Amino acid sequence: MSDNGIDVGLIKPILEEFRDQKGAVIPILQHTQELYGYLPEDAMQEISKRSGISISQLYGVATFYSQFNLEPRGKHIIQVCDGTACHVKGAPKLVAAVEDEFNLKAGGSDPEFEYTLEIVYCLGSCGLAPIALVDGQVYGNTTADSLVENIKEVEK
Ligand code: FES
Structure with missing residues (x-):
């Protein structure tokens, strides 16, 4: 659990699924967004820490594609x-x-x-x-x- 109440442990299986696929940033972010409904900052940090993908690359992709949300959205x-x-x-x-x-x-x-x-x-x-x-x-x-x-x- 992160300081902001996000269970970042849930990200581990996603990263394992895409471990052998180079450049799988988009599917990793898609699956992460499915989990939380958006891309919480703590989740982005966790992905970066575990995958080695730089945080700026993650945010670069997340802000480029309109399908990704960095803020929580309504029901x-x-x-x-x-x-x-x-x-x-x-x-x-x-x-x-x-x-x-x-x-x-x-x-x-x-x-x-x-x-x-x-x-x-x-x-x-x-x-x-x-x-x-x-x-x-x-x-x-x-x-x-x-x-x-x-x-x-x-x-x-
Ligand atoms: S301006 Fe074209 S659908 Fe609204």
Whole structure:
């Protein structure tokens, strides 16, 4: 157990699995993220210590690929498109409504880590603007009120 309550011992089997594969940084980080839901600093230190991969290389990979998260994320992921078409059609109102309703800020999570709000830029379906995703489910032509309702529905 690390000082921050992370059981870093869980990383050992991952490193053993990829011991003979040179350059397996991405799968090691993927498996580690599956364990904790994100890549805690203590886990990164442990990987570096046990594998010999430098900490800067680990962070270089983790920050390059958007699939990796260095901060804990909420149970539900809300993504609002703020590309040009969605912006014009009211994306900022969607963002403001979600922030207000769920006590969080875009790019962050609520204190209980129930929800994380991410801003994305053009999902390639501008005809459905404004668009939001809730746990991967697409809501097109949405409004602030209906998006908030849809998010609450996910809980049920
Ligand atoms: S701008 Fe939102 S889908 Fe294109």
